[in-house]
Amino acid sequence: xxxxxxxxxxxxxxxxxxxxxxxxxxxxxxxxxxxxxxxxxxxxxxxxxxxxxxxxxxxxxxxxxxxxxxxxxxxxxxxxxxxxxxxxxxxxxxxxxxxxxxxxxxxxxxxxxxxxxxxxxxxxxxxxxxxxxxxxxxxxxxxxxxxxxxxxxxxxxxx
Numbered sequence: 001x002x003x004x005x006x007x008x009x010x011x012x013x014x015x016x017x018x019x020x021x022x023x024x025x026x027x028x029x030x031x032x033x034x035x036x037x038x039x040x041x042x043x044x045x046x047x048x049x050x051x052x053x054x055x056x057x058x059x060x061x062x063x064x065x066x067x068x069x070x071x072x073x074x075x076x077x078x079x080x081x082x083x084x085x086x087x088x089x090x091x092x093x094x095x096x097x098x099x100x101x102x103x104x105x106x107x108x109x110x111x112x113x114x115x116x117x118x119x120x121x122x123x124x125x126x127x128x129x130x131x132x133x134x135x136x137x138x139x140x141x142x143x144x145x146x147x148x149x150x151x152x153x154x155x156x157x158x159x
Contacts, residue, residue: 004037008049015056023060027053044087047080051093066105073097 008030015026030053034046051073058069074097080090101107 001037001040004033004040005043005045005049008033008037008046008053012049012052012056015053023056027057042083044080044084044090047076047083048087048089048093051076051080051090055093055097070097 011026011030011033014020015023015030020026031050034050034053037043038046054069054073054076058065058073074094077090077094077097080087084090098107098111099109101111103111
């Protein structure tokens with residue numbers, strides 16, 4: 001299952017490239033990988049990647065696709081949060097989605113703050129360690145604490 005997840009994740013990275021001509025076909029490839037992975041085991045990370053695929057499709061033509069693809073992207077985040085409410089990537093994606101939404105549609109730069117503050121201090125939680133390469137599972141993780149003038153750019157170690 002991890003191979004399918006990483007294949008879908010790699011496709012999302014390809015999808016963010018500006019020179020990719022057919023983002024719709026790329027998003028369909030991502031969701032095909034995710035459907036196979038979901039048949040084996042449901043995980044909140046699968047829904048995070050699914051959210052990214054819908055976002056990529058929406059950004060091809062945001063004005064006409066917001067009502068359908070935006071709703072699908074939000075549904076993916078809700079499914080992921082039901083499975084694992086402690087997954088910080090879901091809160092990050094939700095915050096960035098609200099940040100990129102125009103203020104007249106309920107978004108803007110001041111609205112995502114509560115979602116971004118809900119992120120856990122570290123992005124790799126024990127429940128997500130099985131997604132890491134084997135050599136990385138037992139090594140202490142580095143994460144970034146909430147940003148303020150005192151600790152800007154200083155990593156924190158946890159076990």
